[in-house]
Amino acid sequence: MDVGLLGQYVANGLMLGVIYAMVAVGFTLFFGVLDIIKFSHGDVLTVGAFTGLATFIGLQMIGVASPWFQVFIIIIVAVAATGFLGALIAKYLVLPLRSAPPLNILLLTLMLGAALRECVRLFYPQGANPKPFPRLLPQDSLALGSFTLRLDNVILLGAGIGAIAAVHLVITRTRLGLAIRAVAQDAETARIMGIHFDRVVLLTFALGSGLAALAGVMNGLYYNEINFSIGLLLGVIGFSAAVVGGLGNIYGAILGGFLFAALQTIGAVLLPAIFPGLPSAYKDVFAFAVVIGFMAWRPTGLIAERTAERV
Amino acid sequence: MRISFLACAAAIALAGSAFAQQKQTVKLAFIGPLTGGVSANGIGGRNSADLAVRLRNEDPKAKYKYELVSLDDECKPNIAVQAATKAASDKSVIAGVTHYCSVTAIATVDTYHKFGFPVVVWGAVLPDITYRNKYAEVHRVNGTMINQNDVAAKFMTGQGFKRWVVIHDTTDYGKAHDKYFTEYLTKYGGQVVGRFGVTADQQDFTAELTKAKELKPEVIYFGGLTPIGVRIRSQMERLGIHAVFQGTSGIKSDSYIEGLGNKLAEGSLSFIEGAPWEKLPGGLYFTGKYAQAKYDQGPEAYGPFAFAAATLLMDTIEKVGPDRKRVIAELAKVKDKESIIGKITFDDHGQNIVPLISKYVAQDGKWMIWEDSEYGKGTRKLK
DSSP states (O other), X not given: OOHHHHHHHHHHHHHHHHHHHHHHHHHHHHHHXXXXXXXXXXXXXXXXXXXXXXXXXXXXXTTOOOHHHHHHHHHHHHHHHHHHHXXXXXXXXXXXXXXXXXXXXXXXHHHHHHHHHXXXXXXXXXXXXXXXXXXXXXXXXXXXXXXXXXXXXXXXHHHHHHHHHHHHHHHHHSHHHHHHHHHHHOHHXXXXXXXXXXXXXXXXXXXXXXXXXXXXXXXHHHHSEEOTTHHHXXXXXXXXXXXXXXXXXXHHHHHHHHHHHHHHHHHHHHHHHHSTTOOGXXXXXXXXXXXXXXXXXXXXOSSOOOOOOOO | OHHHHHHHHHHHHHHHHHHHTOSEXXXXXXXXXXXXXXXXXXXXXXXXXXXXXXXXXXXXXXXXXXXEEEEEOTTOHHHHHHHHHHHHHOTTEEEEEEOSSHHHHHHHXXXXXXXXXXXXXXXXXXXXXXXXXXXXTEEESSOOHHHHHHHHHHHHHHTTOOEEEEEEESSHHHHHHHHHHHHHHHHTTOEEEEEEEEOTTOOOOHHHHHXXXXXXXXXXXXXXXXXXXXXXXXXXXXXXXXXXEEOOGGGOSHHHHHHHOHHHHTTOEEEXXXXXXXXXXXXXXXXXXXXXXXXXXXXXXXXHHHHHHHHHHHHHHXXXXXXXXXXXXXHTTOOSBOOTTSOBOXXXXXXXXXXXXXXXEEETTEEEEGGGSHXXXXXXXXX
């Protein structure tokens, strides 16, 4: 295979991978802090993307024309609004059920996801229809043989990696991160040491949800289209990526995201080549099957969360 | 004396209003995708059927007052069966103008047959809808994809293209497009160098398109509907694939051009059954009346077919009365019936025999009839 095409596959996979990794990092944050699986995470991403689109329409109406300024405001509003939604979910739905069986929270967030999805469908004007997302980033491209490098792809990839790195820095280098890690390790001891448990949980949910909103806006800017069900598959893929990487471990979530994207790309290209007549539509079947294989091989994930249990 | 005068006036007024209301109300169902990715086509079809009903109700010679009951099939087979059952099980609904999506039309034929509910399909092109069974209830005013792909393959090979990559969705609709197009392309000397079956709600096509890029096709043929057509064309640009984008009737929609913008849509091709109705006298009448009615959205490509289907059903009911069995029996006799889409003749499977296929190209943000376009006249080239 030509090097240019190989580079193109890698670039495509990296773009997909960074979006999956951003969703997976959210799952891992929630699990790390509260040991819960928030199944509404994908739909929170949808809310973020639609908030971004509504903001764009608002900016158009008031006459803001600069694409860079539009992107900036869209991201700020989407991340802030969705982060606030995440904190609300934590305060009124997750924290009150903290002592309930984990299955209850799982079911609750699953139903919340369906409710959010339906709200977008019903309350956003003509929300059942796919919505064109504006092309706000520069469309310039550079052809290097059979490899085409788009400036908007580079910007989105950089933004995604930057966002994940920023979350990582917050977790590892700040007082908030220290508090999050303390709560994740032992909530009771953290409380005794003076950490405001509820506040840390709310901020963690706001952080994870804000990251999902950014992923939603990036998804819109990349594909130039969003619809009310984008979060459904992204949520499942993000969760699978977090699990296969090692739920609770941020590096695991990143690895899982890129791994899943690589599996989809390989599935789309190799399946029809190896089995003529088999459509590339089976790429998701292939990717999920391999993930099942990984989970059987490493049940705690490729990079398991470091835990110590004293007996 | 005064009291008796008032009583007489009241009696005359009541008799007058009773006379005005004495027309029996007959319900017709419209079923199509009113929400979802292809809702522009569904709403265009619904508006067109509604226009036919409005015009008929304005006609003082009409024996009945008609009411259109609109149901959304969301372009999903399970939802369509629910909508079909709802319409067919309501005895007050006499007949239906049904389905734009092939997956919904094929899923519901058994329901219509079971309930003895006469329908005229207005947009779905899968041949099996009329030809898999011989159901007296099922008719179709638009043509099938067989002729469409025959003409498409002959036309494109005639333009000098030789290498194709086929991308189709993996529904019966997409697979049938792949089957018939490949069959005719091979017959006319073209070559399919790669084939990709994708899901009907897929978002990312970069892996398939990168593989397609490697195969260096001159044309990418797409057998599917507008939403993923928009995504594929958009991602072709993203990957720097310079091939002609050839769609089917499934992308002949204003929302295809709106979704891509004029620049990206430029030069895309689509093929649709029937004469170019914009040029027929009936077509001009339709567009004029549609504009007068001030609907929010345009009729889209299959609106005239929905209008023709609704008109045909109302003509039939006018003739034989609001009785499902009689309507079915009468529809079986339809031959050379004038309509805005040309003459309608149903064969023994209820399929309108439409010999003509129209070719369209997107030019400057509009679908233009090929022969009238600058591409057809040779001043622009497909690339």
